[in-house]
Amino acid sequence: GAVVSQHPSWVICKSGTSVKIECRSLDFQATTMFWYRQFPKQSLMLMATSNEGSKATYEQGVEKDKFLINHASLTLSTLTVTSAHPEDSSFYICSASFSAGGEQYFGPGTRLTVT
Amino acid sequence: DQQVKQNSPSLSVQEGRISILNCDYTNSMFDYFLWYKKYPAEGPTFLISISSIKDKNEDGRFTVFLNKSAKHLSLHIVPSQPGDSAVYFCAASGRSNYQLIWGAGTKLIIKP
Numbered sequence: 001g002a003v004v005s006q007h008p009s010w011v012i013c014k015s016g017t018s019v020k021i022e023c024r025s026l027d028f029q030a031t032t033m034f035w036y037r038q039f040p041k042q043s044l045m046l047m048a049t050s051n052e053g054s055k056a057t058y059e060q061g062v063e064k065d066k067f068l069i070n071h072a073s074l075t076l077s078t079l080t081v082t083s084a085h086p087e088d089s090s091f092y093i094c095s096a097s098f099s100a101g102g103e104q105y106f107g108p109g110t111r112l113t114v115t
Numbered sequence: 116d117q118q119v120k121q122n123s124p125s126l127s128v129q130e131g132r133i134s135i136l137n138c139d140y141t142n143s144m145f146d147y148f149l150w151y152k153k154y155p156a157e158g159p160t161f162l163i164s165i166s167s168i169k170d171k172n173e174d175g176r177f178t179v180f181l182n183k184s185a186k187h188l189s190l191h192i193v194p195s196q197p198g199d200s201a202v203y204f205c206a207a208s209g210r211s212n213y214q215l216i217w218g219a220g221t222k223l224i225i226k227p
Contacts, residue, residue, distance in 0.1 A: 004158075006158075034214070034215075043204065043217045043218060043219045043220055044159070044204070044217050046214065046215075046217075049214060091156065093158045093159070095158070103149065103161055103164060104161075104215060105161065106151075106158035106159045106160070106161075107158050108157055108158045109156065109157060109158045111156065
């Protein structure tokens with residue numbers, strides 16, 4: 001149980017275009033979903049927290065107009081990287097939580113390459 | 116200010132021996148601690164957790180120890196297996212929200 005999927009797993013896009021990444025909780029309803037970014041050899045960096053039906057809460061330094069997050073249902077959250085630039089190339093990981101216990105279940109990640 | 120610290124970037128252990136991964140934290144409001152395992156280009160996988168009301172939690176080969184007075188926790192893996200080679204992240208959370216505060220990770224290498 002507690003499976004989280006992400007789509008796509010890998011995407012290449014041209015600079016200036018937008019890319020949408022989906023995160024789904026497959027067998028549970030996720031009260032809260034999180035979006036992370038991982039830089040090489042560094043820890044996961046929390047970008048934003050989203051609760052179903054409300055606006056996402058962004059971490060300091062994360063541009064909310066550039067990284068659009070929509071949490072439309074208890075099983076789906078999307079991250080859209082708008083006007084992507086090469087420096088946005090990274091590994092984006094989502095996670096979902098269904099209880100106040102603190103455990104998060106992670107998706108497999110999406111590798112974004114902007115050329 | 117790093118609230119969760121994993122001071123060893125890497126650790127090499129002989130197969131069959133015990134692996135001990137350490138984690139220190141500074142925020143006394145943390146009350147739940149977790150260990151995740153991560154392979155390259157994959158999302159982290161939850162391993163084991165411990166609440167601040169306990170000082171030990173065991174699950175198979177994995178045991179987590181919590182020393183609240185020292186603000187220190189450790190993950191013991193015994194016996195270590197080649198498949199345990201991965202990056203291990205320590206994370207902590209408080210009562211107020213679900214957010215996890217992550218350490219920088221320790222790369223564990225199990226030598227045959």
